[in-house]
Amino acid sequence: MYDYVIVGAGSAGCVLAARLSEDPAVRVCLVEAGPVDSHPNIHIPAMFARLFRTQVDWDYDTHDERFLNRRRVFLPRGRVLGGTSSMNAMAYARGNPLDYDSWNQPGWSYAELLPYFKRSEDNERGESPYHGAGGPLTVSENRSKNPSTAAFIQAAVELGYSANDDFNGPVQDGFGFYQVTQRDGRRCSTASAFLHPVLDRPNLTVETDLQVHRVLIEGGRAVGVAGGRAGAEVTLHAEREVIVSGGVYNSPQLLMLSGVGPADVLGKLGIPVALDLPEVGQNLQDHALVPLIYTHSQPVSLLVAGAPENQRLFAEEGRGPLTSNGPEAGGFVRTDPALPAPDLQFFAAPGMLADSGLAPPTAHAISFGPAVATPRSRGFVALASPDPTAKPRIVHDYYADPADMDLAVAGIRIAMEVGRQPAMRLYNEGAFRAPENDSDAELREYARRYTQSIFHPTSTCAMGTVVDAELRVRGIEGLRVADVSVMPEVGRGIPNASAIVIAEKAADLVRGIPAPPAEVPTAVGDAAMA
Structure with a gap:
């Protein structure tokens, strides 16, 4: 018997487990479907794409996307201690203050x-x-600031945008290098940062390789979880609360498998209904990325990262191209100066990142492009089967709202202009699968053909519909959700930072600890075009 059972040792779950177990009087159990985070590529930043479609990845894909020529889009999610913070690109960007203010949720x-x-x-x-x-x-400077990504920043400045050395500071607009979640040049996941230092606490139990199949609900109250490990069923009881931190795809899937969701759908699948909550799994959002890839002959891309001298540099000093997080640089842009905050986010990586990072690079290259930072399109997560080991059905519906396509086209045009600036002359020798021209028709078709996820999904168990402002599932006692699925809207940033802050606040909510005094930040500056 435990006081708290936390489902999912990811970006949020590791934080929650560490914070709740600070009280030696409570018993905390953290449950993870995947293994411990010992895979070497987890800890070598530049190797993150090598983790895709491996045993530490849930390895999801969208179903046929109707506005992407019926393509399926790859959606990696961490299935390992640390969750997606153990396999993401480590860039740390909280979002714009307006993102959180617009939720209109007390305390958030x-x-x-x-x-x-x-x-x-x-x-x-x-x-x-x-x-x-x-x-x-640990949030640090990127130790690998590639000359090609530095040139990308300089090119944006030449085009008239401002330089910005802190996207988490008083002004979000402009171009610069992202800070990263790295410590001494190695990945600093939430497992590394929060969980590993406290594993010796006697009141904290961590169960790995145990996939939770359902939350046990009795008399309208969550009392534990049931799952499977190596073919055997395992039951864990929670005296106080079950906290679901499975992430944007798995949290709604688990709620529905537990009978919390749209009653008509659950009934057709033969799942007993504990609570009719149609909003579970709805409101799915993501940042759609449209990458441009320019090839060049400079021997500085991530193709050289694995060279013996770079392996030595990484092993001995924690430096060199193996510390690259991939999208080292980026920026935030308002397509209309009258907007209250940016509506485009840019990423630039010193390598050929084609096909969601699944295609092996074939040349020295730089990849950069826009992501739609304020998407209006909404998708959903649904059960494909009552089998808890089956993958959920995921439909992002990218560009379902035409405004998102308009924004993507505007972003592609900006990216193409950046690529033409003098600072890029060493890195724009050739183009890989480039648009043939900059007409609306060509850029729309380019977006349909090459849009991918930037892996920022949120909002499938949103505050105000599925959970309240204290993250309690509406209508079920002793059950909370604490991860980015509770965000009412995706922010103008990178949700790993949001997951961590959600878990930090959730820990205080669960413990009944008063929130610290608000700190009013300096006003975010005006649009940063010269």
Whole structure:
């Protein structure tokens, strides 16, 4: 018997387990479907794409996307201690303050969350009004600042955009290098940062290779979970609460498997209905990325990362191209200066990142392009089967709202202009699968053909519909959801940071600890075009 059972040792679950087990009087069990995070490629930043479609990846895909020429889009998710923080690209971008303020949920404004962001953080730059020092999560400068991604930033400045050395500071607009969740040049996942340092606590149990199949609900209350490991059923009882932190795809799947979801659908699958909650799995959002790939002859891309001298540099000093997080640089842009915040986010990586990173690189290249930061399109997660080991049915419906396609086309045009600037002259010798021209028709077809996920899905168990502002599932006692599925809307950033702050606040909500005083940040600046 435990006080708390946390399902999913990912970006949020590891934080929750560490925080809740700070009280020696409570018994915490953290359950992870995947293995411990010992795979060497987890800890070598530049190798993150080598983890795709392996045993540490849930290996999801969308179903046929009707506005992407019926293509399926790859959706990696971490199935390992640390979850997706053990296989993501490590860029740390919280989002815009407006993102959190627009949720209109008590306790979740940016000013109210800033103390939690700072509490979690050990920023290499030290403590400031926007950053914390001494927290578990190391946020550092990228030790691999490739000349090609530096040229991308300079080209954006030549085009008239501002330089920005802190996307988490007072102004989000502009172009620069992302800070990263790395420590001494190695990945700093939430498992590394929060969980591993506290594994010796006697009141914390971590169960790996145990997939939870359903939450046990009796008399309208969650009392534990049932799952499977190596063919054997395992039951874990929770005296106080079950906290679901499975992520944007698995959390709604688990709720539905447990009888919490749209009653008509559950009934057709033969799942007993505990609570008719039609919004479970709805409201799925993501940032659609349209990459441009320019080939060149400079021997500086990630093709050289594995060279013996670079392996030695990484092993001995934690430096060199193996510390690259991939999308080292980027930017935030408003397509209309009158907008209250950016609506496009850019990424630039010193390599050929084709086909969602699944295609092996064949030449020195730089990949960069826009992501739709404020998507209006909404998808869903549904059960494909009552079998808990079956993958859920995922439909993102990218570009279902035509405004998203308009924004993508505007972003492609900006990216093409960046690629033409003098700073890019060494890195734009050739183009790989480039648009033939910049007409609307050609760029729309290019987007349909090559759009991929930037792996930022959110919002399938949203606050205000599925859970309340304290993350309690509406209508079920003793059951919360704490991960990015509770975000009402995807933010203008990278949701790993959001997952961590959600878990930090959730830990206080669960424990009944009063929130720290809000910290009103400096106003975000105006649009950053010269």
